[in-house]
Amino acid sequence: MISEKFTINDIHLIRYANYEKTKDMKQEELIEKTRRDAELGKRLLEELKNRFQKKDA
Secondary structure, three states: OOOOOOOHHHHHHHHHHHHHHHOOOOHHHHHHHHHHHHHHHHHHHHHHHHHHHHHHO
């Protein structure tokens, strides 16, 4: 889906794919999906942070 050289077109493709996934969701469903995705993002960032801290130690 994303090209080797990340371009503005890739951003458009990601946004369109996200729109297609969420266009028929009710507002409550979209809010819950956003919360789940945000929690996943926070966990991934914490894991990366911990990995880099261990390398520096």
